[in-house]
Amino acid sequence: MTSLWLSLTLGAVAALADYAGGVLLVRRSPSARALRYFVALGAGFMLAAAVLEMVPEGLALSPRWAPLLVLVGYCGVHLLEHTLVPHFHFGEETHHHEFLSARTSYSVLLGLAAHTFFDGIAIGSGFAISHWLGWIIFVAVFLHKLPEGFTVASVMLAGGRSRSAALNSAMFLGATTLAGVLLINLQPSWVRAGLPLSAGVTIYVAATDLVPEVNREPGIRMALVFFAGVVVFFLLKLLSPF
Numbered sequence: 001m002t003s004l005w006l007s008l009t010l011g012a013v014a015a016l017a018d019y020a021g022g023v024l025l026v027r028r029s030p031s032a033r034a035l036r037y038f039v040a041l042g043a044g045f046m047l048a049a050a051v052l053e054m055v056p057e058g059l060a061l062s063p064r065w066a067p068l069l070v071l072v073g074y075c076g077v078h079l080l081e082h083t084l085v086p087h088f089h090f091g092e093e094t095h096h097h098e099f100l101s102a103r104t105s106y107s108v109l110l111g112l113a114a115h116t117f118f119d120g121i122a123i124g125s126g127f128a129i130s131h132w133l134g135w136i137i138f139v140a141v142f143l144h145k146l147p148e149g150f151t152v153a154s155v156m157l158a159g160g161r162s163r164s165a166a167l168n169s170a171m172f173l174g175a176t177t178l179a180g181v182l183l184i185n186l187q188p189s190w191v192r193a194g195l196p197l198s199a200g201v202t203i204y205v206a207a208t209d210l211v212p213e214v215n216r217e218p219g220i221r222m223a224l225v226f227f228a229g230v231v232v233f234f235l236l237k238l239l240s241p242f
């Protein structure tokens with residue numbers, strides 16, 4: 001399979017995982033409890049992939065601008081998820097009093113959509129460089145997609161929106177992910193900016209969005225799952241055929 005079709009197929013798989021996360025929330029599925037393992041495992045894996053693969057590859061592509069672009073990616077997500085939006089965190093939205101207006105939930109959706117667009121840019125950029133990088137970034141993105149769709153659906157319900165609005169918003173995040181993959185495939189030269197930018201976004205999502213949710217859990221089990229995510233990265237690197 002060519003990189004183009006592989007990246008689009010895996011982008012579609014990641015997009016479906018957003019939707020599946022929304023379905024878990026709307027159906028009040030008991031298996032949603034397992035999502036916290038994805039959050040912890042995903043955080044460790046994403047951090048390792050961003051620091052050890054995405055940042056060095058980004059530096060190789062644009063030695064001069066990559067460090068600044070990583071910082072811009074990090075700060076950009078903070079701006080969109082936490083400054084323009086009055087309240088956002090991963091996991092189920094339980095602070096209903098802060099969601100008196102539906103507008104709040106739509107601003108959360110738009111903030112998250114910018115991040116999911118860069119999930120797609122990351123997958124597309126990875127495959128523009130090598131199959132190994134593309135696969136590693138896909139795994140990093142996939143691991144946090146279920147919790148991401150779950151989160152946005154719960155924000156919609158907490159904002160008083162309907163169940164179908166909740167599902168549509170999860171689908172919208174999937175669509176923006178796919179749009180990011182498509183954009184890099186249409187404009188492959190943008191990978192020079194896209195990879196370091198999405199490295200910054202990935203570091204943000206791992207260390208600033210997901211790790212606080214891991215730390216919220218009592219006991220050390222979740223912290224250990226986070227480290228397991230880092231270990232899984234090294235195992236994949238060892239076993240990789242690329």
Ligand SMILES: [Zn+2]
Nearest residue numbers: 089093094095
């Ligand atoms: Zn909340």
Ligand SMILES: [Zn+2]
Nearest residue numbers: 115116119148
């Ligand atoms: Zn994401």
